[in-house]
Amino acid sequence: MSADEPQPDASGPYLLRLFVAGTSARSLRTVETLHGLCGTHLRDRYALEVVDIYQQPDLAQRDGVLAAPTLLRIAPPPARRITGDLSDEERVLRGLGLTASPGGADGR
Amino acid sequence: MSELIAAPKLLKAPTGITGFDEITQGGLPTGRPSLVCGAAGCGKTLFATTFLVNGIRLFDEPGVFMSFEERAEDLTANVASLGYDLDGLIAAGKLAIDHVRVERSEIEETGEYDLEALFIRLGFAVDSIGAKRVVLDTIETLFSGFPDQSILRAELRRLFGWIKERGLTAVITGERGDGQLTRQGLEEYVSDCVVLLDNRVEDQITTRRLRVVKYRGSAHGTNEYPFLIDDEGISVLPVTSTDLEYGVSSGVISSGIAGLDAMLGPGGFHRGSSILISGEAGTGKTMISASLMDAACARGERCMAFVFEESGAQICRNAGSIGLDLGRHVESGLLRFEAARPSLFGLEMHLARMHRDIDRFAPSVVVVDPVSALRGPMTELQATLLRMIDLLKSRGVTAVFTSLRVEGSELGDDLGVSSLMDAWVKLLNVEANGERTRTLYVIKARGMSHSHQVREFLMSHAGIALVDAYIGPAGVLTGTARLVQEAQEKAALLRERQERQRRLREVARRREAIERQVAELRASLEAADDEEAVLRQEDELREAALAEGRRDLAARRSAAE
Numbered sequence A: 001m002s003a004d005e006p007q008p009d010a011s012g013p014y015l016l017r018l019f020v021a022g023t024s025a026r027s028l029r030t031v032e033t034l035h036g037l038c039g040t041h042l043r044d045r046y047a048l049e050v051v052d053i054y055q056q057p058d059l060a061q062r063d064g065v066l067a068a069p070t071l072l073r074i075a076p077p078p079a080r081r082i083t084g085d086l087s088d089e090e091r092v093l094r095g096l097g098l099t100a101s102p103g104g105a106d107g108r
Numbered sequence B: 001m002s003e004l005i006a007a008p009k010l011l012k013a014p015t016g017i018t019g020f021d022e023i024t025q026g027g028l029p030t031g032r033p034s035l036v037c038g039a040a041g042c043g044k045t046l047f048a049t050t051f052l053v054n055g056i057r058l059f060d061e062p063g064v065f066m067s068f069e070e071r072a073e074d075l076t077a078n079v080a081s082l083g084y085d086l087d088g089l090i091a092a093g094k095l096a097i098d099h100v101r102v103e104r105s106e107i108e109e110t111g112e113y114d115l116e117a118l119f120i121r122l123g124f125a126v127d128s129i130g131a132k133r134v135v136l137d138t139i140e141t142l143f144s145g146f147p148d149q150s151i152l153r154a155e156l157r158r159l160f161g162w163i164k165e166r167g168l169t170a171v172i173t174g175e176r177g178d179g180q181l182t183r184q185g186l187e188e189y190v191s192d193c194v195v196l197l198d199n200r201v202e203d204q205i206t207t208r209r210l211r212v213v214k215y216r217g218s219a220h221g222t223n224e225y226p227f228l229i230d231d232e233g234i235s236v237l238p239v240t241s242t243d244l245e246y247g248v249s250s251g252v253i254s255s256g257i258a259g260l261d262a263m264l265g266p267g268g269f270h271r272g273s274s275i276l277i278s279g280e281a282g283t284g285k286t287m288i289s290a291s292l293m294d295a296a297c298a299r300g301e302r303c304m305a306f307v308f309e310e311s312g313a314q315i316c317r318n319a320g321s322i323g324l325d326l327g328r329h330v331e332s333g334l335l336r337f338e339a340a341r342p343s344l345f346g347l348e349m350h351l352a353r354m355h356r357d358i359d360r361f362a363p364s365v366v367v368v369d370p371v372s373a374l375r376g377p378m379t380e381l382q383a384t385l386l387r388m389i390d391l392l393k394s395r396g397v398t399a400v401f402t403s404l405r406v407e408g409s410e411l412g413d414d415l416g417v418s419s420l421m422d423a424w425v426k427l428l429n430v431e432a433n434g435e436r437t438r439t440l441y442v443i444k445a446r447g448m449s450h451s452h453q454v455r456e457f458l459m460s461h462a463g464i465a466l467v468d469a470y471i472g473p474a475g476v477l478t479g480t481a482r483l484v485q486e487a488q489e490k491a492a493l494l495r496e497r498q499e500r501q502r503r504l505r506e507v508a509r510r511r512e513a514i515e516r517q518v519a520e521l522r523a524s525l526e527a528a529d530d531e532e533a534v535l536r537q538e539d540e541l542r543e544a545a546l547a548e549g550r551r552d553l554a555a556r557r558s559a560a561e
Helices: A025-041 A057-062 A089-096 B044-059 B072-080 B086-091 B116-129 B141-145 B149-166 B258-263 B285-298 B312-320 B326-332 B347-361 B378-394 B479-560
Strands: A014-020 A046-052 A070-075 A080-083 B033-038 B063-067 B095-099 B107-109 B133-137 B169-175 B193-202 B205-215 B224-230 B233-236 B274-279 B303-307 B335-339 B365-369 B398-404 B423-432 B435-445 B455-460 B463-467 B470-472 B475-477
Touching: A014 A025, A025 A046, A025 A089, A057 B116, A070 A089, A080 A089, A089 B107, B033 B044, B033 B149, B044 B063, B044 B072, B044 B086, B044 B095, B044 B133, B044 B169, B044 B193, B044 B233, B063 B072, B063 B116, B072 B086, B072 B095, B086 B095, B095 B116, B116 B149, B141 B149, B149 B169, B205 B347, B224 B347, B233 B347, B258 B455, B258 B463, B274 B285, B274 B378, B285 B303, B285 B312, B285 B326, B285 B365, B285 B398, B285 B423, B285 B463, B303 B312, B303 B347, B312 B326, B312 B335, B326 B335, B335 B347, B347 B365, B347 B378, B378 B398, B423 B479, B435 B479, B475 B479
Parallel strands: A014 A046, A080 B107, B033 B169, B033 B193, B063 B095, B063 B133, B133 B169, B274 B398, B274 B423, B303 B335, B303 B365, B365 B398
Antiparallel strands: A014 A070, A070 A080, B193 B205, B205 B224, B224 B233, B423 B435, B435 B455, B455 B463, B470 B475
């Protein structure tokens, strides 16, 4: 399962910010899913910041976040945002620009 | 005991929007969301902004503006022309603006989510300034950003519940949709109070209207009310009064024309009455109303003139030709002209504008010159005039309407509102003998006796003067005919006098003759008397002579015996 390589300009480090609402089951699940995804697809080429919007509502305002959970890809540009608990892995990867290699058939 | 039964009254948060609080009997429901919907460009955002700014300025209730469309800078710039300093209010910690950008292309849905972040942001903004009022403008934008409608609807329901829970008075704006009030059926969720704004174009003239569609737990005006957006913000005009309970004033005001006053029983018009001055072009309607204005200002009262065909300066100049100096009243602030082209706005807007100006200037006399310049569909025109009259009456304002009569118009010169007028002065140019003569008469004057004569009037540097009517066997005559008739009468009078003198002289002559005859007869009588006396004397002498003769004879006879 380690054959996956990110396709597009994957050279730079990924800067991700995840907004969650408190420590609800959904928040925890989302954080867990994201860690899993990143560990799989980005290995150590990423920095993840998890923001609890209850704690830092000003950050949610600054980044224009409405829904929770919301994942922001800050780098590499352009900025992207992904809403939801990240349970649809294919869409998450597409949103992050980490589409699986065509021949891999490895979306699990 | 009865105090216990008294139901708690629905609390209302005044919007500070002129007229709206009257219609809703106090404003929007406190602590609940209200929906303000309407098509694009009908003033939703301005309504919402005014609600917030007034809340801060007038009622010390801080507010949060959550904008889903315009950026904070744009909002600030848009309302700066109304004198709303949003930046200043933000700096003072009374206002928070949160611009929520929703762009569909940016959002990828990857499973379950909720709008908790929106709640938290709103809650954060509310808490940061202790807001009591909230505006969400226009929340339906969310529908374009989040394709999953079921989540969104559930979240909106939760949001409105949350607003109620927090006791926030909220205005939620929504775009008008087909067949329903809002595109996404927001009225399903916000059901306490729904206000519909409308912007209709008829005959190329736009009129803004507002209607309170529903207001749970409260009575409210149900009509469509015109409203005005201009450099002074929004004003809504509850111009349809339901009753006729005017305070009646019995004072009498002069028309400024002595002759006209004299035609009216009490010496003028009743204060607070509606006066219609109708006539064809060039009959002097404006000048008569100018006299009324001058008279009002001379009494020290405020007078406001809504003129639709001339500018105020032009009327002042023209009034100068009949010796009225209106300019000095304008300068002293007693007289104000509000000139506008009739086609500038729709009828409702004219009414709305008048309403606002009258409330602000508080005149005791209002002149509308001419009311017939207002154009529109017949029914609407009459309804507007009715409300205009209503408006003025309810404020005890003496109203002077001039109306141009057009020959051959199916519409009477009273525009179908004569029954609402308390007094009606009709001006008529009489054409006869190759000249025109200005005449006027009082068709009606409620609550007073008045002259029924047609009177001629003259306009000169000395003002407007009514000429004493010539009333003779040939009827009432005016103009040259009057002069001719008067000359004829004078001649006839002279002739008559001469005739009488002639006859007097004749009588005197006859009398002299008779007296002469009497004298002659008397002389004859005396002559006869004389003759008689002479005769009598002769008789007596003869008798005496005879008696003496007899005595002599007797004596002689006795002596002889």
